[in-house]
Ligand code: BES
């Protein structure tokens with residue numbers, strides 16, 4: 240691995256410049272105006288994989304954004320790592336809250352500021368550069384396949400079909416993903432669980448047109464007021480979700496698991512200070528770390544209706560909308576949760592309004608065993624480069640494909656992420672530390688080496 244590390248050292252600046260070029264492509268998957276940018280980003284990734292020495296590099300079209308596939312099989316008898324990542328990003332809005340243009344990467348305080356700097360262009364690109372370094376030095380110790388998609392941020396809609404249809408091509412011993420975070424730069428951790436997700440948009444319709452709020456106010460159900468009341472009823476005063484059956488399948492943590500979680504370093508005062516809040520809130524009886532990782536939750540992600548422009552307009556709107564996400568934990572199932580939500584939410588509507596519910600995306604929760612050879616390989620790799628054994632930790636985010644890899648291909652994943660919660664992913668001023676970018680590139684080759692050795 241020494242030559243690989245020297246190669247990385249000698250190519251630091253270029254590795255950064257190339258990441259910057261990828262970041263400059265505004266590949267916002269949810270917005271059809273950017274479809275061409277997704278294609279361009281896919282081509283960029285394809286070119287990098289080709290240049291790094293991968294074989295069978297191809298862009299696989301889907302119903303929406305393409306998937307980039309590549310592989311390097313050095314010996315079919317050796318184990319195979321499937322690297323998964325995504326080149327799509329979340330919208331940069333609200334753009335006015337960024338200190339610098341979101342798609343023009345800027346270096347400040349040792350961090351790269353840009354949309355996608357961490358999630359997931361920066362983290363995904365570490366893998367391409369680590370691969371390039373191992374190839375250039377002849378030190379790649381096992382087979383590798385890459386599957387880099389462009390729909391992660393919109394629920395990986397076309398991925399299930401792709402992996403079902405390409406199960407032979409994607410055959411691997413482990414999936415390796417860097418799309419999660421660590422506790423801190425001096426407290427490395429490996430993610431061993433992800434929450435699932437069920438995402439809906441609700442529409443509440445009252446009168447068939449906007450009305451004068453003086454002439455009609457007080458006489459009809461106001462859809463915006465109704466929507467607010469309905470949403471308020473989704474949680475009780477203990478912050479428990481009131482949807483009947485919602486918790487039925489939730490696996491409670493054992494006393495030992497809770498005790499282990501309580502030992503994970505977490506500074507509540509620093510957490511509050513960082514967010515500019517006076518106090519935290521959540522389900523009664525659980526700690527903040529538990530609430531944001533091993534407990535399910537329900538949040539309104541957006542709400543609108545009526546007049547929202549400058550000044551005042553006196554109306555009762557015809558319609559009100561909200562986008563609502565539910566984060567799920569084992570053994571909740573997104574489809575069932577959507578059904579329970581829909582029945583209950585509809586039942587909360589007062590007479591005089593109609594409710595329509597659109598289902599956006601879902602994904603299943605996952606917990607990853609820590610007795611896998613690949614987990615041990617990651618643990619050892621991080622110990623080698625951080626000088627400290629990483630802590631296993633369940634995360635509150637979702638990567639729907641992880642559970643699908645398990646159920647469709649029968650393959651486990653290792654979530655060796657190098658981001659930090661303070662990277663502001665999905666928020667204005669997203670950033671990724673140079674320390675983290677290079678630490679990732681440095682650590683990945685050790686994973687390969689350890690995995691090849693532990694699989695013997
Ligand atoms: N990188 C995140 C997932 C993540 C976030 C893991 C924080 C760990 C901590 C990923 O790109 C993401 O944002 N996923 C979406 C999935 C959704 C659109 C189906 C998410 O969690 O909102």
Ligand code: ZN
Nearest residue numbers: 358392664665
């Ligand atoms: Zn994301």
